[in-house]
Amino acid sequence: MDSTVTASQIARDVDRIGPWFHNLDLNGVQTAPAHFLGDYPADKFARFAHLLPADLTGKTVLDIGCNAGFYSFEMRRRGAARVLGIDADDRYIEQARFAARTLGVADVEFRNLSIYDVGALGERFDLVIFMGVLYHLRHPMLALDLIREHVAGDLMLFQTLTRGPDSVAEVAEDYDFAEDAHFQAPDHPRMAFIERKWAHDWTNWWVPNRAGVEAMLRATGFAILRGPADEVYLCRTAAVPFAEYGPAVVYPARPPAHPDEEPAR
Ligand SMILES: C[S@@+](CC[C@H](N)C(=O)[O-])C[C@H]1O[C@@H](n2cnc3c(N)ncnc32)[C@H](O)[C@@H]1O
Numbered sequence: 617m618d619s620t621v622t623a624s625q626i627a628r629d630v631d632r633i634g635p636w637f638h639n640l641d642l643n644g645v646q647t648a649p650a651h652f653l654g655d656y657p658a659d660k661f662a663r664f665a666h667l668l669p670a671d672l673t674g675k676t677v678l679d680i681g682c683n684a685g686f687y688s689f690e691m692r693r694r695g696a697a698r699v700l701g702i703d704a705d706d707r708y709i710e711q712a713r714f715a716a717r718t719l720g721v722a723d724v725e726f727r728n729l730s731i732y733d734v735g736a737l738g739e740r741f742d743l744v745i746f747m748g749v750l751y752h753l754r755h756p757m758l759a760l761d762l763i764r765e766h767v768a769g770d771l772m773l774f775q776t777l778t779r780g781p782d783s784v785a786e787v788a789e790d791y792d793f794a795e796d797a798h799f800q801a802p803d804h805p806r807m808a809f810i811e812r813k814w815a816h817d818w819t820n821w822w823v824p825n826r827a828g829v830e831a832m833l834r835a836t837g838f839a840i841l842r843g844p845a846d847e848v849y850l851c852r853t854a855a856v857p858f859a860e861y862g863p864a865v866v867y868p869a870r871p872p873a874h875p876d877e878e879p880a881r
Pocket of ligand 1: 681682683684704705708731746747748749752753
């Protein structure tokens with residue numbers, strides 16, 4: 617960015633395109649200094665950063681639900697050759713692009729794209745970041761299926777809000793029709809559905825327990841390598857269970873090959 621841009625000019629623009637969810641340090645100007653979670657997400661990142669490779673030289677990264685780009689910028693700092701952040705909210709994309717310009721990393725790219733449309737990217741990435749989005753989605757398993765099917769090339773850094781016990785019940789291969797005890801156990805994989813609001817936020821739809829998160833990751837073809845640390849997991853793509861019985865994903869995420877072609881059904 618132009619080195620003559622002063623802190624007060626940055627502060628004015630930060631105000632104009634706020635409010636911010638990510639507290640970024642833009643050349644000395646904080647974007648969300650009064651965040652209810654403290655210095656967020658820098659404080660959180662410090663608690664799980666060790667899960668990630670320290671050196672991402674030459675790697676490609678897709679940051680899904682990137683918000684103002686905190687994790688995108690961190691991956692660029694670790695040497696990633698290409699970083700693409702996507703988010704479904706124009707305001708956050710504007711913030712991320714402004715931050716990239718201000719930080720002088722204009723090659724970190726940001727696009728307005730929904731998780732449900734990742735198939736349109738037509739590209740797999742060495743590292744997919746999928747942090748803090750799952751519980752905001754009405755269709756969380758679909759999102760994980762789409763990531764696995766279309767964009768995950770190797771690693772995925774994943775976080776969701778969880779509630780419930782830390783223990784994880786062993787999941788049996790099969791259960792008899794009449795057996796009910798496992799459904800009553802608090803550490804059986806489960807996910808609470810939020811009909812109205814949670815934490816005063818109507819965009820929260822699901823709150824899984826730890827067993828539920830880990831089961832969903834396995835069921836969508838992700839092996840857990842490390843974690844959880846502060847609800848964060850590092851995963852690697854693995855075989856999708858039951859894939860031999862047919863495709864799990866039934867969603868027209870493929871772009872038409874030709875402008876006149878009907879999207880796939
Ligand atoms: C709680 S914030 C998490 C931001 C960031 N990933 C982090 O961990 O700090 C959730 C983000 O997901 C984005 N989001 C919600 N639904 C989305 C969707 N369908 N596709 C892409 N992004 C979405 C929101 O706009 C928001 O920026």
